[in-house]
Amino acid sequence: MGPRKSVLLAAAGVVLAVVSVSAYLIMRSADKHGVAARPRTSHSAQALTAAQANGLASSLRSGSASRVSAVVALPAGKSVSSAFVAQLHALKGLRIDAATSRDDGDGTGTAVALVIKAAGSVSTWTILLVRGPTGAWKVTATAPARGVP
Amino acid sequence: MRRRAVAAAVVSSLMLALSLVAPEASTAATRCPAQSSATTVLSGLNASMHPVILVHGWTGKPLTDTQRLLQAKLGDGWAMFQFDYHAFSNQWADVPQIAACLATYIADLSAAHTAAGGDGKVYLVGHSMGGLAARFAASPRWGGRPVAGLIGGVVTLDTPHGGSPWGNTPDALIFEALKGFPNPFAAGAVDASRCLALHQGATGMPPGCDVPPYLAKSIPITQIAGVLTVDRTLFGYHLYDISMGGDTVVPLDSEAGYIGSGVQGKNATVGSHIHFESVPCTITSDRVFGFAATLGAGLFNPRLGLALARLDSDNAAMDALGTGKPDIALLQFLALAYAVGDCAHSNITHNDEAITAVEAALKADARLVGAGCATTCTEWSWGNNTNGGLGDGTTSSSAVPVKVSGLTGVTAISGSYALRSDGTVWAWGSNTQGQLGNGTTGNNSTEPVKVSGLTGVTAIAGALDGGSGYALRSDGTVWAWGPNQNGELGDGTTTQSAVPVKVSGLTGVTAIAGSGGTGYALRSDGTVWEWGSIFDTPDDPTISHFSLVPVKVSGLTGVTAIAGSYALRSDGTVWAWGGNRDWADNLYGSLGDGTTSNGSTVPVRVSGLIGVTAIAAGLGSGYALRSDGTVWAWGPNFFGELGNGTTTQSTVPVKVSGLTGVTAIAGGHVGAYALRSDGTVWAWGDNHYGALGNGTTTQSTVPVKVSGLTGVAAIAGGDGTGYALVGP
Numbered sequence: 001m002g003p004r005k006s007v008l009l010a011a012a013g014v015v016l017a018v019v020s021v022s023a024y025l026i027m028r029s030a031d032k033h034g035v036a037a038r039p040r041t042s043h044s045a046q047a048l049t050a051a052q053a054n055g056l057a058s059s060l061r062s063g064s065a066s067r068v069s070a071v072v073a074l075p076a077g078k079s080v081s082s083a084f085v086a087q088l089h090a091l092k093g094l095r096i097d098a099a100t101s102r103d104d105g106d107g108t109g110t111a112v113a114l115v116i117k118a119a120g121s122v123s124t125w126t127i128l129l130v131r132g133p134t135g136a137w138k139v140t141a142t143a144p145a146r147g148v149p
Numbered sequence: 150m151r152r153r154a155v156a157a158a159v160v161s162s163l164m165l166a167l168s169l170v171a172p173e174a175s176t177a178a179t180r181c182p183a184q185s186s187a188t189t190v191l192s193g194l195n196a197s198m199h200p201v202i203l204v205h206g207w208t209g210k211p212l213t214d215t216q217r218l219l220q221a222k223l224g225d226g227w228a229m230f231q232f233d234y235h236a237f238s239n240q241w242a243d244v245p246q247i248a249a250c251l252a253t254y255i256a257d258l259s260a261a262h263t264a265a266g267g268d269g270k271v272y273l274v275g276h277s278m279g280g281l282a283a284r285f286a287a288s289p290r291w292g293g294r295p296v297a298g299l300i301g302g303v304v305t306l307d308t309p310h311g312g313s314p315w316g317n318t319p320d321a322l323i324f325e326a327l328k329g330f331p332n333p334f335a336a337g338a339v340d341a342s343r344c345l346a347l348h349q350g351a352t353g354m355p356p357g358c359d360v361p362p363y364l365a366k367s368i369p370i371t372q373i374a375g376v377l378t379v380d381r382t383l384f385g386y387h388l389y390d391i392s393m394g395g396d397t398v399v400p401l402d403s404e405a406g407y408i409g410s411g412v413q414g415k416n417a418t419v420g421s422h423i424h425f426e427s428v429p430c431t432i433t434s435d436r437v438f439g440f441a442a443t444l445g446a447g448l449f450n451p452r453l454g455l456a457l458a459r460l461d462s463d464n465a466a467m468d469a470l471g472t473g474k475p476d477i478a479l480l481q482f483l484a485l486a487y488a489v490g491d492c493a494h495s496n497i498t499h500n501d502e503a504i505t506a507v508e509a510a511l512k513a514d515a516r517l518v519g520a521g522c523a524t525t526c527t528e529w530s531w532g533n534n535t536n537g538g539l540g541d542g543t544t545s546s547s548a549v550p551v552k553v554s555g556l557t558g559v560t561a562i563s564g565s566y567a568l569r570s571d572g573t574v575w576a577w578g579s580n581t582q583g584q585l586g587n588g589t590t591g592n593n594s595t596e597p598v599k600v601s602g603l604t605g606v607t608a609i610a611g612a613l614d615g616g617s618g619y620a621l622r623s624d625g626t627v628w629a630w631g632p633n634q635n636g637e638l639g640d641g642t643t644t645q646s647a648v649p650v651k652v653s654g655l656t657g658v659t660a661i662a663g664s665g666g667t668g669y670a671l672r673s674d675g676t677v678w679e680w681g682s683i684f685d686t687p688d689d690p691t692i693s694h695f696s697l698v699p700v701k702v703s704g705l706t707g708v709t710a711i712a713g714s715y716a717l718r719s720d721g722t723v724w725a726w727g728g729n730r731d732w733a734d735n736l737y738g739s740l741g742d743g744t745t746s747n748g749s750t751v752p753v754r755v756s757g758l759i760g761v762t763a764i765a766a767g768l769g770s771g772y773a774l775r776s777d778g779t780v781w782a783w784g785p786n787f788f789g790e791l792g793n794g795t796t797t798q799s800t801v802p803v804k805v806s807g808l809t810g811v812t813a814i815a816g817g818h819v820g821a822y823a824l825r826s827d828g829t830v831w832a833w834g835d836n837h838y839g840a841l842g843n844g845t846t847t848q849s850t851v852p853v854k855v856s857g858l859t860g861v862a863a864i865a866g867g868d869g870t871g872y873a874l875v876g877p
Contacts, residue, residue, distance in 0.1 A: 060383075073458035078389060087386040094384075108451035115384050125384060126442060128454030140454030142383045143438030 046101050047109035047129060047137060053098035056137060057113070063089035073130050073138040092116040096127065107131045112145065181250035188216060188231040191258050196266030198228040199301070199515050200258050204251065206277025206308075207341050208328040210235045214499040215276070215507075222508040230258060234282070239330035241339040242278055243359045245293070248285035252292030259299040270301035272511050276498050277399070278341060280308025280372075281361045288362040297365035302514025304371045304507050307396045307497045309345055310361070310410040311403035314470040316345030317355055320480070347403070350412050363411040366709065369422035369812075371510035371826075373503055374404030375430065375492035381457060382433040390431070391460045394468065397487040398494035401427075408721060408760055408776055422514075422812060423762045423776045424826065426506045430492035437482070440489045452478040453485070513812050513826045516862035516876040526560070526862060526874055528553040528567055531855065532840035533818075533869030536579040536615065537595035538565050544595060548839025548846055549856045550873065553577070554596045562874050564611030564867040566618050567597065572607070574600040579615040579868075583647030586618055586630035590647045601648045603628060610663040615868045619668055620649060621661045627652040627670055635666040636697035637681030643697065652680065653698040664713040664766060670699060671711045675719070677702040702726065705752050712816065713766030716752065721760045723773050724752040737785035738800030739769045745800055755783065756801040767816035767834075767866070773802060774814045780805040780823055788835035789850030790820045796850060805833070806851040817866030823852060824864045830855040830873055838869045 048056070059071040065085050072080060088094075093116035101111035109129040116122050124145035129137045184190060188211060194200060201219075203212045211231035220229050232254050237246040255271050263269035273283040283303050285291040315321050321342035334340065344358035351360050364370055375396035381388040395401045403410075405425045434457055441449045456478035469479055487493045497503045529550040530539040537544055540553035553567070556575060561568040565578035575597040576585045583590045586600035600618065608621040617631035617638060628649040629638040636643055639652035652668065655678060660671040666682035678699040702716070705724060710717040716724045725740045727748030736745055741755035755771065758781060763774040770784035770791065781802035782791040789796055792805035805823070808831060813824040820834015820841070831852035832841040839846050842855035855871065863874040 072383065072388070073455070075459060080388065084383075084386050084388055088384070091384075104451060106452070108455055110451050113384075126438075126449075128438070128451040130451070130455045130458065139383060140451070140458040141381075141434055141438050142385075143442045143449075144385075144435060145442070 045103040045105070046098065047103040048096065048098045048101040048111060050098045052137065053096040053101065053111065056139070057094045057096045060088050060139070061091055061094050071136075071138055073132070073140045090118050092118055101129075108140075109137065113142070180246075181253060182234045182236050182246060184231075184233060184254065186211070186231070186233065188213065188229065189233050191230060191254075191261050194228055194258075194261050194265045194267065196262075198226060198262070198265075198267065199270070199272060199511070200228045200230060200262050200267075201272045201274060201511065202230050202232050202251075202254065202258065204232045204273060204275040204279030204282050205235070205238065206275070206279045207345065208238050208325060208330065209277065209279070210238075212274075212276055212498050215274070215504065218499060218501070218504045219274075219507060222504060223511065227511070230254075232282075238278075239325045239328075239341055241341045241344040241358055242282040242361070243285045243291045244339055247282050248288075248291035249293040251282055251286035252294050252296045255286060255292075255296045255299055256294055259296070269299055270515075271299055272301045272304070272514060274304045274306065274507055274511070275308060276306045277308055277494065278345065280305030280310070284361040284364060285359075287364050287368060290362065291359070297368060300364075300368050302369045302371070302511065303364060304373060304510045304514075305407075306373050306503060306507065307375050307399050307404055307494050308372065309399040309403045310372070311349060311400075311406035312347040312353070313345050313399050313403065314347055315398055316347065317343045321345070347400075349409055360412050361410060363407075369424070369514050370407060371424040371426060371506075371514075372405050372407055373426045373428060373497075373506045373510070374399075374401055375428050375490075375494065375497040375500070375503065376401055377486060377490040377493050378429065378431045379437065379457070379460075379486060379490075380431050380433045382435045385433070385435055391457075393483070393486060393490075393493075396492065396494040396497060397483045397490065405777075424510065424810075424812060425777050426510070426810065426826075428492045428497065428500060428503045428506060430490060430500070430502075432486065432490045437485045437489055441485050450478065450481065453482050456482045509810075509826045512828065516828060516860065526558065526876055528556050528559050528562055529858065529873045529875055530867075531842035531871050532867070533838035534595075535838075536868075537593045538578040538615075538867055538870045540565060540577040540595065540597055542595050546838040548836075548842065548844050550842055550858055550871075553872075556597050559874055561609060562863055562865045562872050563609045564618075564865060564872070565615075565870070566600075566609045566611045568606055568609045568620075572603075572605045572623075574603050574606050574609055574618070574620050576600050576618060581615075582632040582645045584615060584618060584631040586647065586649055588647050590645075600630065603649055608661055610661045610668075611867070612663045612665050616665045617663060617668065618649075619652075619661045619663045621658055621670075625655075625657045625659075625673075627655050627658050627661055627668070629668060632666075635682040636695050637663075637666050637668050639668050639680040639697070639699055641697045655699050660711055662711045662713055662766075665768070667714070668699075669711050669713065671708055671716075675705075675707045675709070677705050677708050677711055677716055679714070703751050710764055712764045712772075715755075715764050715766055715771050717761055717764045717773075721758075721762070721776075723755040723758050723761050723764055723771070725755050725771060726750065726752045737769060737798045739771065739784040741771050741783035741800065741802055743800050758802055763814055765814045765816040765821065765866075767821055768818055770816065770821070771802075772805075772814050772816055772821050774811055774823075778808075778810045778812070778826070780808050780811050780814055780821075782821065788819045788848045790817075790834035792821065792833035792850065792852055794850050808852050813864055815864045815866045815871075817871060818869045820866075822855075822864045822866055822871055824861055824873075828858075828860045828862075828876075830858050830861050830864055830871070832871060835869070840869045840871055842871050 059067045095114045103109045113125045126143045128141040216229045259269040275283045348354040377393040379391045531550045534546040541551045558570040567575045577597045605623040606620045610619040620628045630649045633645045640650045657673045658670045662669040670678045680699045707719045708716045742753045760776045761773045765772040773781045783802045786798045793803045810826040811823045815822045823831045833852045836848045843853045861873045862876040865872040
């Protein structure tokens with residue numbers, strides 16, 4: 001086995017080990033809750049300007065299926081349902097805090113959003129972002145900031 | 150956290166590399182793992198308890214949560230024990246410390262139960278690889294002792310019968326190391342993470358890994374499978390569902406893949422009881438990511454969201470894993486779902502629905518093996534009582550079940566015949582031609598009478614239309630009594646007999662069946678023999694013929710069960726041939742092969758049926774129970790006997806409507822019966838005398854519940870009559 005191959009194998013092993021360690025830690029932590037969600041605290045660039053954050057929130061609440069679809073990452077062939085669009089439209093408020101947004105530099109990012117539902121309840125969410133083909137940010141997932149709902 | 154993870158990763162990789170380069174030369178322990186905890190020591194048994202052994206999985210520990218929850222559901226009649234092989238649980242389930250030691254544990258527990266006055270039957274519940282451990286232990290080759298006869302049933306929870314896409318990957322190997330099993334390559338060791346690779350029989354199984362053996366036919370197996378769906382949500386609102394294709398570790402095909410998971414060419418011994426129950430659950434992606442957030446920044450990666458957004462089709466997650474080139478973020482997402490999903494691999498052991506399914510399976514198994522029937526089981530009947538077929542001391546037909554008089558300790562039923570635990574046979578009803586077998590002819594009996602001269606009987610069979618009775622004795626011989634105008638007694642004559650006579654020339658018989666005018670026997674070599682009216686075509690008498698002694702059905706091998714002129718082969722297919730007297734000419738599709746030909750003297754395959762575990766015959770209609778608990782029927786359908794909501798005949802199998810979780814089926818005169826895992830009985834077809842047992846005399850083209858019966862252990866059909874054996 002040549003040195004180059006050994007190095008490659010070792011590197012592959014580390015990558016796989018990271019996955020396994022992650023999985024293991026996840027499983028060990030399965031019954032531990034209570035840590036508030038927050039974006040990573042590393043020194044990353046801000047992902048969204050205030051205008052971009054407002055535009056993203058506005059599109060999500062627009063009541064338009066095409067506008068919602070434009071800002072939600074969807075696999076080919078999937079679309080947003082009218083019920084989903086209507087539920088977002090019915091929100092009393094949705095504010096995405098540009099100041100908390102973070103660009104991880106690999107095409108993904110995060111931000112914190114404040115959601116006011118029709119009933120008047122306010123909740124804080126972390127939104128996970130991905131850059132679309134045009135470079136605009138899309139929402140891939142959300143997580144309640146107070147842990148498991 | 151990140152620093153620790155990276156450090157652990159580096160250490161793991163180094164350990165992996167060292168292991169690959171220089172396998173440790175230590176010797177494997179040869180002693181069985183100590184069973185010294187409160188839940189593993191065999192004590193506290195009494196005769197009325199059913200002992201259960203819980204077997205944990207790969208790198209696992211005793212299933213204490215499962216035990217607590219299951220005990221609460223089952224109550225005091227069940228005693229729980231844990232087989233703890235944690236110290237060896239990174240080893241493949243065939244190693245002696247697992248398979249042989251579990252077999253010893255089974256034998257010891259059985260002996261303790263027997264000593265306490267019980268029946269010695271032990272029930273096994275295995276999670277994940279624990280289910281495979283049960284399979285290996287039950288085989289003398291790996292278990293080292295014959296314990297199959299001691300096992301009352303096996304329940305597998307998320308068991309990778311066909312392996313896992315995580316198996317034989319570096320990830321699994323490293324996971325083992327992190328769980329405290331640093332060197333899977335020690336001398337004598339067989340690393341389980343490698344042997345858990347996806348496989349179909351021997352195909353795909355890594356070298357050195359033994360393929361899990363099938364259980365003995367006598368052991369019922371229930372496969373309970375978690376099926377996780379992720380509801381992709383944003384801010385709690387539903388976007389769409391994504392099937393994980395299994396429990397995030399084991400694909401559904403593998404969780405329910407007992408049939409086909411054994412050695413190629415040796416499929417599961419169908420004909421026994423093989424069941425499947427799914428435990429579905431849904432988790433929102435918001436919950437998954439919310440959980441991820443609690444783990445801290447190092448494990449809350451926005452790429453996880455991207456992985457989720459890319460999952461664009463059902464089963465994509467497990468499929469991607471199966472390719473061997475899954476996205477790292479996808480693996481992390483699966484791991485999160487594994488941790489949080491209520492029916493995911495890690496949580497199925499304390500999922501209430503799963504525990505309820507285990508409870509139902511164990512109770513069904515106990516009923517199936519007749520646990521307690523030796524002293525307490527009773528027989529009930531309903532429907533036509535014109536000739537005393539209900540056995541309740543009257544000749545009044547009943548549309549609801551009534552108790553057969555004076556019979557206790559019944560272990561098997563067939564028409565108006567019952568087999569008692571002392572090996573004697575009892576009969577009631579019509580006696581026009583000596584059907585009671587007690588030496589008399591002419592007077593019907595409304596209560597059970599003992600069939601003369603039969604001892605050591607292990608199985609019985611009666612015809613649906615008041616024909617001859619058959620008994621299989623423990624020496625493999627078959628005995629018959631009653632009408633004989635077609636030679637159906639098989640003794641070389643056409644003289645009826647009011648006492649049992651020996652069927653000529655048959656030895657090594659393992660199962661018997663009877664239909665009007667014909668007797669059938671399955672021999673241990675997998676061949677089928679028939680006598681009496683063996684091919685009856687009223688439209689063409691030139692090819693009708695009879696045989697006064699058994700003749701071999703041509704071209705049938707590997708048969709595991711028979712029902713009239715239907716045979717179930719070990720590959721789960723059903724075969725049919727001419728021979729049912731009334732509608733045997735196949736005018737209505739009795740053969741189930743898509744034709745309405747004039748019948749067939751050689752077996753033809755019933756169309757489209759696979760994975761069949763049991764068969765039954767009505768008068769012209771055929772029935773098959775598949776491993777997924779559904780029932781299929783074909784042939785004539787004048788009174789709704791196909792149970793599919795119509796009265797239209799079908800030349801190919803159609804699904805009986807609305808039945809799931811079925812564990813046994815029985816053909817009726819013009820209809821059929823199904824026993825569900827919850828111990829209830831369902832019936833469909835003609836109801837002239839109340840044969841459906843639902844309190845009416847209205848026929849039904851779909852299954853209806855037989856009134857008032859619970860805890861049923863076995864069912865049978867008769868001449869417009871239904872029968873049920875009710876457990877303790």
